[in-house]
Amino acid sequence: MNNLSVIVSSTRPQRIGGQVADWVRQGVGAEWDTTLIDLAALDLPFLNEDLPAGSGVYTLPHTLAWKAMVDASDAIAIVNAEYNGFFTAPLKNAIDYLRAEWADKPIAIVGYGWGGAGRANTALTQLLNNLKANVVGEVGLFFNTDLTLEGDLTVTDAKADELRALSAKLAEAQTAVSEAA
Numbered sequence: 001m002n003n004l005s006v007i008v009s010s011t012r013p014q015r016i017g018g019q020v021a022d023w024v025r026q027g028v029g030a031e032w033d034t035t036l037i038d039l040a041a042l043d044l045p046f047l048n049e050d051l052p053a054g055s056g057v058y059t060l061p062h063t064l065a066w067k068a069m070v071d072a073s074d075a076i077a078i079v080n081a082e083y084n085g086f087f088t089a090p091l092k093n094a095i096d097y098l099r100a101e102w103a104d105k106p107i108a109i110v111g112y113g114w115g116g117a118g119r120a121n122t123a124l125t126q127l128l129n130n131l132k133a134n135v136v137g138e139v140g141l142f143f144n145t146d147l148t149l150e151g152d153l154t155v156t157d158a159k160a161d162e163l164r165a166l167s168a169k170l171a172e173a174q175t176a177v178s179e180a181a
Helices: 017-027 061-071 089-096 118-130 157-180
Strands: 002-008 032-038 075-081 106-113 134-142
Touching (some): 106 157, 134 157
Parallel strands (some): 002 032, 106 134
């Protein structure tokens, strides 16, 4: 069984990222053993390692714990909340803590917002591509179409099919990484 970590990027007290993450965990299929990583619970301080992430030298317990979570993930699905057209600051901070751990990591993005998180997903994809991650695709959920502001999901079968197709791309990319190792 392959391990898919589903990261909730929003850390606001009143947020719906958990409901979207539950939808992702239920919809990706039985080939994945899913683990939830909630950035609010992880509570990383603003980047405070002495050396840059590119050095690969991590000394702080919170960084080592975060590194272990990413290393244990065969693939990652990021539940990407769109704030003002971009991904969240806590997500950027969490990504910046690490460097080599992102290389070749299969990543899917499930964004949500008024515009289906299109701009936020594009910006996040660019960041992850800079780190040599393997972003396999995205799904965008729209407020008032796919979910309510309270977090009730009204996702269509077509959108669920998009998630299943994204899951298949993740599995394909993960298999390629495993075979190359």
